[in-house]
Amino acid sequence: GDLFEGLYHSQQQNLKARDRLSRMINRVRSSANALRDGVVMTNAIGQLDWWNDAATRLFGFDEKKDQAQLITNLFRDPEFIAYFEQKQYDDPLEINSPTDPNLILRIHITLFGEDERLMLAQDITRLHHLEQMRKDFVSNVSHEMRTPLTVIRGYVETMLDSPDAPSRWQRALRSMEGQTQRLEAIISDLMLLEKYESKDGSDMEGEVDMSALIQSVCKDAELYSGDRKHSIRIELDSLSTVWGIESQLR
CATH class of the missing domain: 1.10.287 (Helix Hairpins)
Structure with a gap:
């Protein structure tokens, strides 16, 4: 009798804990569904685990058919696929919505757990x-x-x-x-x-020889001086290079 009574009380405690956790999960889901931003959770291989109502509107996911589907199969934009698979999410991605080309989305992805992803999409x-x-x-x-x-x-x-x-x-x-x-x-x-x-301009960046650049600029200045014949003297303590765009530094 003592053994069965102990098992009964243990079962009741487990049921109460399960109900409490279920209420917490439902509360979190309800809160996420109230957000205007899309929230999407995927597992380690990129399958959809859960998404909120805003994500349904922005990405066109179908709750009945798309559960456990690969997100890269549902959103086939090459730019998004490359961004999703690179696992480097320091910068957000701006891209058109697959449901409406007139909508522009800013997508942030955060890794958690074992390569699981939490994706936030803002209109x-x-x-x-x-x-x-x-x-x-x-x-x-x-x-x-x-x-x-x-x-x-x-x-x-x-x-x-x-x-x-x-x-x-x-x-x-x-x-x-x-x-x-x-x-x-x-x-x-x-x-x-x-x-x-x-334009981005990153493709024009490179190491700039500041010594050569400064001497070139001073020659241009002497030519510009013309008849006034200004005297320009250069004193360089180092011959360091600078990472940048030479034309803009000039």
């Missing part, structure tokens, strides 16, 4: 469009402002070089010349920013 379509609008605005403003500034600077320089210009105008004209140069420098910075954002 960044609106953010992407806003970023594109910002880039277009910077591009248009920088290009549109350059032409009138060039005209203004040309007239100011003409008036400064004119012997007929009143002396009392010299100070104002010098100030106008300085401000137009300042604006041109700002526009050049904007155009440089646009150039960097328009």
